[in-house]
Amino acid sequence: MLTRTRPTVLCIDDEVRSLETLERTLDDEFEVMIASSAEQAIKLLKQHSVHAVLCDQRMPGKTGVELLSEIRHQWPNTVRLILSGYTDSEDIIRGLNEAGIYQYITKPWHPENLLQILRNACQLNALQEESELLAMEMRLTREQAEQNIAAKKARLQQNFAxxxxxxxxxxxxxxxxxxxxxxxxxxxxxxxxxxxxxxxxxxxxxxxxxxxxxxxxxxxxxxxxxxxxxxxxxxxxxxxxxxxxxxxxxxxxxxxxxxxxxxxxxxxxxxxxxxxxxxxxxxxxxxxxxxxxxxxxxxxxxxxxxxxxxxxxxxxxxxxxxxxxxxxxxxxxxxALAKRPEDIPVLANSFLQRAMKEFDKPVDGFTQEALACMQAYAWPGNVRELQNEVRRMLVLAQDIYLGADLLSPRVLRAVPEDEAQETELWVGLEGSLKDRVETLEKRILKETMIRHRWNKSRAAKELGLSRVGLRSKLERYGFESRTGEVNSEENTSCV
Missing domain, CATH: 3.40.50.300 (P-loop containing nucleotide triphosphate hydrolases)
Known part of the structure; x- marks a missing residue:
């Protein structure tokens, strides 16, 4: 259990009986130190933390006001009080102006009155110390705030370089x-x-x-x-x-x-x-x-x-x-993002890094196939749509790489630029029905295979084909060789 330390009061008087009386009166509530001279008082103040000083005015050598003026200069937070049997108005004014005394107490003093005055004096000392601590705290807080603002500005300037x-x-x-x-x-x-x-x-x-x-x-x-x-x-x-x-x-x-x-x-x-x-x-x-x-x-x-x-x-x-x-x-x-496809892998990986930190979900990157599909898509929502797509892929991911199968259907069904030209040529008014059907069939096959991660059994089941029939179509459109490449990329390749 913490015990609260008692305030310390230094009593200064050249009369021994007066000091003994003061010590008996104050000892129940305060840590009392006594000094019979100014020199002894200064020595005690250098060695101990003193909350209040009660000093007699008429002493040999230095007067009480002179001593308290010196104490005020060296220990300004120590509350200073004068004790005197004389009520010379000049002494009172000098005490207020030069020594900054808290109270001028006349002899004979009443014990309970003196105790209350010293309680108030020590409370004033505690408030002064608390005020200084708060002021120091405020200075530190302000310096800290200024440092934080400067650091934030530096980060912003760096981020938007x-x-x-x-x-x-x-x-x-x-x-x-x-x-x-x-x-x-x-x-x-x-x-x-x-x-x-x-x-x-x-x-x-x-x-x-x-x-x-x-x-x-x-x-x-x-x-x-x-x-x-x-x-x-x-x-x-x-x-x-x-x-x-x-x-x-x-x-x-x-x-x-x-x-x-x-x-x-x-x-x-x-x-x-x-x-x-x-x-x-x-x-x-x-x-x-x-x-x-x-x-x-x-x-x-x-x-x-x-x-x-x-x-x-x-x-x-x-x-x-x-x-x-x-x-x-x-x-x-x-x-638009569609006009700068080479930016897509760079942006996608940047968004992925941010999303991994936000979701605390690390992965090793994208497969080449996923990036190729992203680059083939037109991104009507531009960078914002790409960012949302990357976040979606990470949320759905159950592997160390983000594959093309995680892409939204609209992205997965995108037609690359070279195939878009081919589509325009063969599905246009000059193309035959057979040519148009084959081009569409090719696109459907590719989208289905990617979505099923090139699993022929699942793709064949969805398309209503036998495995032999599906393999035949893949070979016909040149996908069979790409299947092996994609499978190996899914296991080893990321950007």
């Missing part, structure tokens, strides 16, 4: 990365275009973290399918009571992003009415919260994105030309 954007050696994204490197240092608005899921936000962040604004906030707002009033409230802020539901003042995202970058995703979805409001903000570089008259200056870099053809929208009168040119000082076009 251009060489960290996952792509193949000769990827079409190389051109976009080179453009980011050139554009990022200059404070110009950038319009990022490309299909949904192509990585527009990734490049917006790369623009920010490679710019001079990298230390300031990066704020994201999706402008799609949001009513004008709500979007205005989110971007510009509002005053309490400015509309139904505005129960508090709200700082808008433009103000939150001050000094940094604001990313306006799906900018092509905003209404013509809101386009006028946004244009004014970009022109004047100031915002006005809903319900306020005051205008506030802002310093933000605008990066916007869209999957629409904004030039066509301008020609059709659905998007303001002046706003378009404000947003598109520089443009960055991202190709």
């Amino acid at each position: 251009l060489d960290e954007i996952k792509r193949g050696a000769s990827s079409p994204l190389n051109e976009a990365c080179e453009a980011v490197q050139k554009i990022a240092p200059y404070d110009v608005s950038v319009l990022v275009t490309g299909p949904s899921g192509a990585g527009k936000e990734l490049f917006a962040r790369a623009l920010h973290y490679n710019s001079l604004r990298a230390e300031r906030p990066f704020i994201v707002e999706n402008c799609g399918a949001m009513p004008d009033e709500l979007l205005a409230s989110e971007l510009f802020g509002h005053k309490k009571g400015s509309f139904t539901g505005a129960i508090n003042d709200h700082i808008g995202l433009f103000e939150q992003a001050d000094g940094g970058t604001i990313f306006l995703d799906e900018i092509g979805e905003i209404t013509p009415a809101f386009q006028i409001k946004l244009l004014r903000v970009l022109q004047e570089r100031e915002i006005r919260r809903l319900g306020e008259e005051q205008r506030r200056k802002i310093d933000v870099r605008i990066v916007a994105s869209t999957n629409r053809d904004l030039e066509e929208e301008v020609r059709a009168g659905r998007f303001r030309q002046d706003l378009y040119y404000r947003l598109a000082e520089m443009t960055l076009e991202l190709p």
